[in-house]
Amino acid sequence: MYGLLDNLNDDLGLELDLPYQIFATSFNEPEVMEDEEETQEISPEGVTALLYTKEIECPVCRAKFNHTLVRESKLRLSHMEELRPVYKGFEPLCYDVTMCTTCGYATLKDRFDVVAERQRETLLTKLRFNYANFMPANFPVEMDIKMGVERYKYAMLTACMKKASLGEKAMILVKLSWLYKALGDMTNTQLFTRHANEVLTQAYQSERFPIFGMSESTVHFLLARFAVDLNDHPTALRFLSQIIVDKNVNSRLRDLARNMKEEINESK
Numbered sequence: 001m002y003g004l005l006d007n008l009n010d011d012l013g014l015e016l017d018l019p020y021q022i023f024a025t026s027f028n029e030p031e032v033m034e035d036e037e038e039t040q041e042i043s044p045e046g047v048t049a050l051l052y053t054k055e056i057e058c059p060v061c062r063a064k065f066n067h068t069l070v071r072e073s074k075l076r077l078s079h080m081e082e083l084r085p086v087y088k089g090f091e092p093l094c095y096d097v098t099m100c101t102t103c104g105y106a107t108l109k110d111r112f113d114v115v116a117e118r119q120r121e122t123l124l125t126k127l128r129f130n131y132a133n134f135m136p137a138n139f140p141v142e143m144d145i146k147m148g149v150e151r152y153k154y155a156m157l158t159a160c161m162k163k164a165s166l167g168e169k170a171m172i173l174v175k176l177s178w179l180y181k182a183l184g185d186m187t188n189t190q191l192f193t194r195h196a197n198e199v200l201t202q203a204y205q206s207e208r209f210p211i212f213g214m215s216e217s218t219v220h221f222l223l224a225r226f227a228v229d230l231n232d233h234p235t236a237l238r239f240l241s242q243i244i245v246d247k248n249v250n251s252r253l254r255d256l257a258r259n260m261k262e263e264i265n266e267s268k
C-alpha cells in the first residue's frame with residue numbers, strides 16, 4: 001500500500017509545482033511520544049461505531065465506489081491543540097480525503113465534486129496516461145494515520161494536476177504537517193510546515209478571503225504558528241499583533257495569539 005507515489009519524475013509531464021519528495025512515502029521513527037490521553041485506545045467496536053460508508057460517483061471517471069465517513073457527532077473531544085481538535089483515541093483527519101478507487105482522483109472530501117469540465121479532461125488524460133505510476137490503492141475501512149498521510153499525498157497530486165487554488169493546496173499541506181506531528185515524525189513535520197508556510201503565504205498575498213474557508217485572522221494565526229516553528233519570531237509577532245488589535249476576532253483566537261506572543265517573549 002505504501003510507496004505508490006515514489007516514482008514521479010519529469011518524464012511524466014505532470015507539471016507539479018512541488019518537489020517529488022512531497023509525494024513519496026516517507027516516515028521516520030517518532031521523536032516525541034504523544035501524551036497518554038492522545039494515544040488512549042478505543043475498542044475496535046468503538047471505532048466501527050464511528051464510521052459509516054456511502055456510495056458516491058467519481059466526477060472524473062464516473063465510477064461508483066464506497067467512501068468511509070466519520071460520524072462527527074459521536075467523536076469525543078480530548079482538547080484543542082491551538083486550531084486543531086484532538087479527539088480521544090481517534091484521528092478523524094485520516095478520513096478527510098475522498099479518493100476514487102478506479103482512477104485515483106482524490107481531494108479533501110468537501111471538494112470532491114468541485115471539478116470544472118476543463119479540469120476533468122486534464123485529469124482524465126493525466127490519470128489514465130499515468131495509471132501505472134499512481135495506481136489507486138484500496139484502503140481499508142479503518143485507517144491509521146500513515147494511511148491518512150498517503151491519501152493526503154494523492155489529494156496533493158490531484159490538486160497540482162487540476163491547478164487547484166493555493167488555498168486548497170495550503171490546507172492539504174497544513175493537514176499533512178499536523179498528521180506527521182501526530183506521528184511524532186519531526187523531520188517530516190518540519191518539511192511540511194515549511195511547504196505549508198510557503199504556499200499559504202502565496203495564497204495570502206494573491207487570493208481573496210475567505211481563503212479555502214479560512215478568515216483573515218485564522219490565516220494570520222497559522223502563519224504566525226509556522227513562523228514560530230521555523231524560528232522566524234519577527235514575522236510571527238507581526239501576524240500576532242494584527243490578530244490582537246483586530247476588533248472582529250473571536251476571543252478564543254485572540255487568547256491563542258496573546259499566549260503565543262508571551263511564549264515568544266519568554267523564549268527571548
Ligand SMILES: [Zn+2]
Pocket residue numbers: 058059060061062063100101102103104105
Ligand atoms: Zn475516478
